[in-house]
Amino acid sequence: MRVLVIGANGGVGRHIVTKLRAEGHEPIAMVRKESQLSDFEKNGWKAVLADLESDFESVFNQIDAVIFAAGSGSNTGADKTIIIDQEGAIAAMHLAQKHSIKRFLLLSSMGADQSKEAPDSIKHYLYAKHRADEYLKQSRLAYTIIRAGYLTNEEEKGTVTLQDEENEIEIDSVTRSDVAAVMSALLTDERAQYKVLQLTNGKTPISNLFQ
């Protein structure tokens, strides 16, 4: 599949590109700086230059699926969180539909459905994630929403806990590499479609997520 990876230069995004390639897909890395573009191309990886804060429709040509793993990061103000994590994600969903792309995976966060109860410091962040999740659920896209726990840069474990949103699970950590492996594995798995899944570390092998 030709997969547009939005946020491809990020901590999770880079792992997603690697995982997709390993599984025989053709990731198209969307990056926002010339230096990132040449860095990706140097490795023989396909990349396109576009910014979620500008018109980015041109990168939706000949794409089979979209993985959205972008985020404004914790060092920006609430305004950027709304612009990137919420409106950027929604614009990507809108463009996917416009270009008849069916499959869309969104990297969201645990707690996105509980923004009202969250501490003031992260309320806006979780609300932005919630709005993006809701837009995707109401769309015509064959979606998978991954609500990940705290992301770490620890070594990949190859095992996780993946639970439907209805199941109450403790918020916990998960490695960025494992998140990418799960998203890559679920891309073509119909059992993951139209689902909101919570992801933390755990004991289920990523090679057999629906055991």
Ligand code: NAP
């Ligand atoms: P990250 O390393 O900060 O990567 C985010 C990526 O988004 C970066 O590559 C960044 O580009 C890109 N981006 C930001 N603004 C953009 C714009 N205007 N146009 C295009 N790209 C833009 O984040 P991460 O650690 O991989 O996390 C990925 C996602 O998981 C985020 O949405 C985050 O909110 C979510 N998440 C995080 C946690 C956590 O514990 N931290 C938990 C659950 C979910 P540059 O490389 O150019 O900066």
